Amino acid sequence: MDRRTMMKSLAITVWGMMAFPGCGPENQTELKGLVKNLNLNQDQLANLEKLVDTFLPKTDTYGGVDLNIHHFLDKLIANCYPEDQQIEFIGGLNKLEQHAQESFGQRFSALAPQDREMNLLLMNDESKPEEKSFFEFAKEQIILAYTSSEYFLTNFTNYDMIPGGYDGCVDVPQGTYKI
Amino acid sequence: MPHFNIDAEKANTYDAIVIGSGISGGWAAKELCEKGLKTLVLERGRDVKHIVDYPTANKHPWEFEFGGRLPLEKQAEFGRRGARIHESTAHFWMKEGEQETVQEKPFQWTRGYQVGGKSLLWARQTQRWSDLDFEGPARDGYAIDWPIRYKDLAPWYSHVEKFSGIAGNYDGLPQLPDGEFLKPFDLSCVERHFQKIIQQNYRDRHLIHGRCAHVTEPQEIHLQQGRAKCQHRNLCNRGCPFGGYFSANASTLPWAERTGNMTLRPHSVVHSIIFDEEKGKATGVRIIDATDGNTYEYFARIIFVNASALNSNLILLNSTSSRFPNGLGNDNGLLGKFISWHNYRGQISGRSEDFPDKMSTGKNPSHSYIPRFRNLYKQETDFLRGYAVGFGSSSRAVQFSRVGIGEELKKNLFDRSLGPWWVSGWMQGEVIPIESNHVRLHESLKDKYGIPQLVLSCDWTENDDKMVKDYMEQMTEMFEKAGFTAINARDSGSPPGSDIHEMGGVRMGHDPKTSLLNKWNQLHLCKNVFVTDGACMTSTATQNPSLTYMAITARAANYAVEEINKGNL
Numbered sequence A: 001m002d003r004r005t006m007m008k009s010l011a012i013t014v015w016g017m018m019a020f021p022g023c024g025p026e027n028q029t030e031l032k033g034l035v036k037n038l039n040l041n042q043d044q045l046a047n048l049e050k051l052v053d054t055f056l057p058k059t060d061t062y063g064g065v066d067l068n069i070h071h072f073l074d075k076l077i078a079n080c081y082p083e084d085q086q087i088e089f090i091g092g093l094n095k096l097e098q099h100a101q102e103s104f105g106q107r108f109s110a111l112a113p114q115d116r117e118m119n120l121l122l123m124n125d126e127s128k129p130e131e132k133s134f135f136e137f138a139k140e141q142i143i144l145a146y147t148s149s150e151y152f153l154t155n156f157t158n159y160d161m162i163p164g165g166y167d168g169c170v171d172v173p174q175g176t177y178k179i
Numbered sequence B: 001m002p003h004f005n006i007d008a009e010k011a012n013t014y015d016a017i018v019i020g021s022g023i024s025g026g027w028a029a030k031e032l033c034e035k036g037l038k039t040l041v042l043e044r045g046r047d048v049k050h051i052v053d054y055p056t057a058n059k060h061p062w063e064f065e066f067g068g069r070l071p072l073e074k075q076a077e078f079g080r081r082g083a084r085i086h087e088s089t090a091h092f093w094m095k096e097g098e099q100e101t102v103q104e105k106p107f108q109w110t111r112g113y114q115v116g117g118k119s120l121l122w123a124r125q126t127q128r129w130s131d132l133d134f135e136g137p138a139r140d141g142y143a144i145d146w147p148i149r150y151k152d153l154a155p156w157y158s159h160v161e162k163f164s165g166i167a168g169n170y171d172g173l174p175q176l177p178d179g180e181f182l183k184p185f186d187l188s189c190v191e192r193h194f195q196k197i198i199q200q201n202y203r204d205r206h207l208i209h210g211r212c213a214h215v216t217e218p219q220e221i222h223l224q225q226g227r228a229k230c231q232h233r234n235l236c237n238r239g240c241p242f243g244g245y246f247s248a249n250a251s252t253l254p255w256a257e258r259t260g261n262m263t264l265r266p267h268s269v270v271h272s273i274i275f276d277e278e279k280g281k282a283t284g285v286r287i288i289d290a291t292d293g294n295t296y297e298y299f300a301r302i303i304f305v306n307a308s309a310l311n312s313n314l315i316l317l318n319s320t321s322s323r324f325p326n327g328l329g330n331d332n333g334l335l336g337k338f339i340s341w342h343n344y345r346g347q348i349s350g351r352s353e354d355f356p357d358k359m360s361t362g363k364n365p366s367h368s369y370i371p372r373f374r375n376l377y378k379q380e381t382d383f384l385r386g387y388a389v390g391f392g393s394s395s396r397a398v399q400f401s402r403v404g405i406g407e408e409l410k411k412n413l414f415d416r417s418l419g420p421w422w423v424s425g426w427m428q429g430e431v432i433p434i435e436s437n438h439v440r441l442h443e444s445l446k447d448k449y450g451i452p453q454l455v456l457s458c459d460w461t462e463n464d465d466k467m468v469k470d471y472m473e474q475m476t477e478m479f480e481k482a483g484f485t486a487i488n489a490r491d492s493g494s495p496p497g498s499d500i501h502e503m504g505g506v507r508m509g510h511d512p513k514t515s516l517l518n519k520w521n522q523l524h525l526c527k528n529v530f531v532t533d534g535a536c537m538t539s540t541a542t543q544n545p546s547l548t549y550m551a552i553t554a555r556a557a558n559y560a561v562e563e564i565n566k567g568n569l
Helices: A003-011 A025-031 A042-055 A069-080 A083-104 A113-121 A129-147 A150-156 B023-034 B072-077 B079-084 B136-140 B150-164 B189-201 B220-224 B252-258 B309-317 B406-414 B462-481 B546-565
Strands: A166-171 B016-019 B039-042 B101-103 B262-265 B268-276 B281-289 B295-299 B302-305 B337-340 B346-352 B358-362 B368-370 B387-392 B396-399 B417-430 B438-446 B452-457 B485-491 B503-505 B526-531
Touching (some): A042 A069, A042 A083, A042 A113, A042 A129, A069 A129, A069 B072, A083 A113, A083 A129, A129 A150, A129 B406, A166 B189, B016 B023, B016 B281, B023 B039, B023 B252, B023 B546, B039 B252, B072 B079, B150 B546, B189 B368, B252 B262, B268 B295, B268 B309, B281 B302, B281 B526, B302 B309, B302 B546, B309 B337, B309 B438, B309 B452, B337 B438, B346 B462, B387 B462, B417 B462, B526 B546
Parallel strands (some): B039 B262, B101 B452, B302 B526
Antiparallel strands (some): A166 B358, B281 B295, B346 B417, B346 B485, B368 B387, B396 B417, B438 B452
C-alpha cells in the first residue's frame, strides 16, 4: 500500500474518531460527562500507551498506538466494564510501573522497547493470577481492537460488508490472496 | 391518540382488531386490510419503521463506539444478559422488567416486543408440514387430532410463500413438501459431500438446501413491496435495509398500510378481550397505553389474537367475564395447557480435513437441513416422533496465531490462513404436548402494567431425553461415515423455550370438549375471536414453525372476511 492510501485510510479510521471526536488527548477534559474515561494520571496514561505499543508496535504497518487503541481501551473499560474490573485494570498498569522500577530502576514508559517487552512478560506469570489475568485481558482487547479496525480489515483482509453472493465451493486461488 | 370525536366508542371502532404485529399479526393485518376491513393493529412495543429504525444496519465493526460492547447503563437495562448483548441488535431486545413472569420451572421466554416482533430476529428457516405431521397425533396417540390436513393448508402455504419470497430447492420429499421456491443458496463442498454420504448410506435421510425466507430472485411482487435481492451481508438481525429477508416491517405491514385501511397503534399493552354477555361475543379489546398508563378500549367485529404463543395465552386467560370466569372460551379448562416447543438440546460439531484446495466466497445467510427421518412411516424407536437437523459448514475457519507479543504477535495477526471446514449440527426435535406442561395466571403477582404475571410450568420428559440420546448417536455415526474429525456430540441441557418455538395452550381441534379452537382458528365458544399464532398449535412437528403460522393466519383471515360477507360474523 502506498503512503497516500495509507494516510487517507488513517484519516477516516481509528475507532470512529470522526463520528466521535474524543480520542485525542487534547479533548480529554471536555469529554467528561459525555463518555467516561478511567481518570488515569499522567503516568498511568503513559503506561497504557506504552502497553499498547509493546503488544503491537509500529513496524512496516501501523502499531496499536497509531490506531489510538490506548484511548479506545481507556474509554471501553471505563464505560463497559464494572468497577472492580476497572480497578483491576488500573492496578495492572501500576504493577507494570512497579516491575519497571524494581527490575530496571526506570519508569516503564522510559524503557527501551526490548526492556518494555521483558517487563511486560513479567506479568505473563501463571503463579501470579492477577498479573496473568491483566496480561491476558489487555492482550485480547488489543488484538480485538486492532483486528476490527478499519485499517486492518480494509487493507489486509477480504472484509466486504456487501458480498452480494455466496459460492460454496471454489478453488483456493494460486498465489497471494486476502482472507 | 387523537380521539376528539364526541362519540368515543364510535371513534374507537374498527372492522377488525389484530393483537400483535409480528410474523402472524402482520399477515392478519395484510389480508384483512386488502379485503377492505378497517383494521386496528395493536402492538405493545414501540414502532420500528422499515429502514428508518435500523440504526446499526450499515455500521462497520469499527464504527461501534465500544467495539460493540454496551456501556454499563445499557447493560443494566437487560439484566444479567446485558454484558453479552451486542450493540448492533440491542435495540430489538426486551428490557428487564417489561413483563415479569414466575418460572415455576426454568423456561427461557424470548420476546420481541416491538412492531415487527420477532420477525426482525428470526432465523428465517421456512419448511412446510406434511400429512406425516398433521396425522402424527392421531397415528401415534398423543395430544388430539388436528382438525386440518395438508390439503387445507397447501394453497395458503403457496399464497404466503409467493409474497414472502422463499429460497429453496425442489427436493420431492414426501415428509417435506416442496413450495413456491426462488433459487436456493449454494451448498459448500462439505455440505455436498455430506449430502452424498447420507444418500449412499441411508434410505430415508436426506440433506437438502435450507429453505429460507430470503429473496434470491426478486419477483414483481417483491419489487412492489420495495424489497430487493438478498445481498448476503449476514447482518439480518440488525434489520435489512434491502428487505432481503421477510419481516413484517419490510413486507406485510407496509403492504397493509398502503391500503389505507390499517391503523397501527404501538405502545398498546393488551389487558384483555371484552366479552359482551348479551351479544354472546367479543366486542373489543382493552389496552393499557405504555406511555401514559391509561386504559383505553377499542371495538371491532372480529379480533385476531397474534400476540406470540404464550402472551396470547396470557391475554385469553386474563379475559374473564361472568360467562367465562376462567378465561375466554375456556369452559373445558384446557386453556394454557399442552404447551409445547422444540427440543434443541442435541448439538454436534466437528471438522472436515477434506477439500484443502477448496474454499467458499461471500457469505451464506442460510445453511443446510436434514428433514425428520425417525418414525416417519411407522414407529421404530423407543421414543415417539423424531427430529430434523440443521447443518452448517458454510466456510473455512480463518486462523491466525495469537502467540507472542511485539513484532512476533503483530506478524502472527497478519499471517492469516485458511483452516479446516468446521461442521456443526443442531437438533430440532418434536416435543410431545402434555397436559402438565402449562402456563397459568399467578393468583396475586402482577407486572408493571397491573396485568397478572404468567406462571411458566414446563419441563422435559423421558421422550425428549431419549430423543437427544438418539440424535447424538445417529449424528455421530453420520459424521463418522462422512470422515469428519474432532466429533463432539453433546446435550446442551438448555431449558425449555431456548428454541424460541413455544407453541400451544389454545389448541385447534374438532371437539369443544378437548380443544379451544375450531378448524378455522375461531374460539369454539366465541366465534369472532381468532387465534392464529403459535398458541393454536395442536402439535409441533419438527419444522421451523413461522411459515405454518403465516399460512394458518392467511387462511383464517380470508375465512373471517367470507363469514362477515355472509353475515355470519
